[in-house]
Amino acid sequence: MIVCVAxxxxxxxxxxxxxxxxxxDALKLHHIVHCSLDVVDERVNNPKKSGPLLNETFLGLLYxxxxxxxxxxxxxTKVKFILVTTDLDVKDADVRNFFRRFHAAYVDAVSNxxxxxxxxxxxxxxxxxxxxxxxxxxxxxxx
Amino acid sequence: xxxxxAESCVDSLLTExxxxxxxxxxxxxxxxxxxxxxxxxxxxxxQLSERYTMERPRFxxxxxxxKFICKDFWTELFKKQIDNLKTNHRGTFVLQDNKFPWLERxxxxxxxxxxxxxxxxxxxTAENKAASTISMHLYYPCGIIRGALxxxxxxxxxxxxxxxxxxxxxxxxxxx
Numbered sequence: 001m002i003v004c005v006a007x008x009x010x011x012x013x014x015x016x017x018x019x020x021x022x023x024x025d026a027l028k029l030h031h032i033v034h035c036s037l038d039v040v041d042e043r044v045n046n047p048k049k050s051g052p053l054l055n056e057t058f059l060g061l062l063y064x065x066x067x068x069x070x071x072x073x074x075x076x077t078k079v080k081f082i083l084v085t086t087d088l089d090v091k092d093a094d095v096r097n098f099f100r101r102f103h104a105a106y107v108d109a110v111s112n113x114x115x116x117x118x119x120x121x122x123x124x125x126x127x128x129x130x131x132x133x134x135x136x137x138x139x140x141x142x143x
Numbered sequence: 144x145x146x147x148x149a150e151s152c153v154d155s156l157l158t159e160x161x162x163x164x165x166x167x168x169x170x171x172x173x174x175x176x177x178x179x180x181x182x183x184x185x186x187x188x189x190q191l192s193e194r195y196t197m198e199r200p201r202f203x204x205x206x207x208x209x210k211f212i213c214k215d216f217w218t219e220l221f222k223k224q225i226d227n228l229k230t231n232h233r234g235t236f237v238l239q240d241n242k243f244p245w246l247e248r249x250x251x252x253x254x255x256x257x258x259x260x261x262x263x264x265x266x267x268t269a270e271n272k273a274a275s276t277i278s279m280h281l282y283y284p285c286g287i288i289r290g291a292l293x294x295x296x297x298x299x300x301x302x303x304x305x306x307x308x309x310x311x312x313x314x315x316x317x318x319x
Contacts (some may be wrong), residue, residue, distance in 0.1 A: 012297070056200055070228035077294045103197055111190045 002083045002134045004029040005122075006105060009118060010078035012037050016121045018109060020134055028056050036062050038068045040080050043072070058096050077125040079106070098137050105129040157245060161280050171273070177282045184286020185293070192291035195219050205317060208295045209236050216291060234317040238288075243311040245284065249277060277305055287315055 007016040039062040059072035062082075069090065073081040081102055083095065109115065109126035126138050161180060169176040195216055202208045213225035217240075227239040281303035289301045297317055304312040 072203065075193075076199060076201050077193055078296055100198075107194045107197060110193050113186075115184075117189060 001086050003086055004138055005081040005130060005134065006033040008037060008080045008082065018130060029084060032065060032068065032070060032084055036072060036082050039063050040072045040074060044074060058099060071095050075103065094137065098133060099131045144149045144269040154245065157283060165279055175277060181193055181286035184283040185290035188287035188290025190293045192294040202295065205297055208292065208297055212288060212291060234319055236315040238315065239310065241310045243309060245280065246309050246311060278303065285313060288315065
């Protein structure tokens with residue numbers, strides 16, 4: 001179950017944070033997302049030889065914390081997408097698929113002429129698309 | 144569902160945009176008009192680069208990003224690539240396009256039937272006027288390139304050089 005998704009800009013400024021649990025733990029999720037930024041920077045600056053390719057956008061599992069898993073994705077424009085989930089058996093392909101669709105939604109939101117780059121994304125359409133993507137996460141694996 | 148627009152519509156829109164800013168909004172202040180047009184190009188380039196770098200792996204250095212602009216970005220915008228790329232390996236890149244699509248329809252009036260020493264001044268002023276009008280049209284693509292590069296993390300200044308139309312060179316100076 002996805003707990004939270006976040007978009008963080010290239011100066012580590014939050015552009016969009018949305019949690020999908022009923023519990024009121026927004027602060028904890030903010031903190032988790034913030035910590036994961038350091039891991040993203042570390043992954044990008046010190047590539048492990050056995051790890052993913054240097055220039056890949058999908059960064060994979062960043063780190064497990066408590067009962068959450070945190071996945072990261074870094075675009076060419078240094079915008080980071082963070083996904084926090086409580087699922088235990090998450091498939092790599094599912095997460096990649098999720099990030100691909102999330103990236104498409106993000107690009108559409110940023111192409112809005114009324115959106116100011118660097119400010120938070122306030123588009124309702126983007127929020128709806130994100131919740132659709134989140135709801136269908138993991139369900140396609142049944143095919 | 145992708146909606147498409149005829150290329151002639153885009154051409155007309157750009158011509159009208161330059162004409163509006165130069166003749167109506169900032170009628171006697173060409174520098175302000177130029178800055179505004181370049182700022183519009185900057186925002187467009189910023190958003191376009193976000194879209195066109197979607198599926199690609201990240202760039203390792205400045206040269207890779209400039210090559211992306213020359214090949215994929217230019218192909219998306221104009222269905223052709225930059226014809227020639229030169230660099231001095233110290234932060235300056237020259238992107239040369241031998242047949243820049245947005246300048247294709249602009250006529251270059253030679254005025255050769257009036258070559259007369261008494262009218263030399265008017266000839267040069269006419270040439271200067273033509274050159275400045277054409278350079279107004281180039282602020283927009285300069286802005287696009289600057290916006291795209293800044294979104295990829297490269298701060299730069301972009302100017303255009305129109306010494307021989309319809310070929311057009313864009314000089315990119317990366318701020319170290």
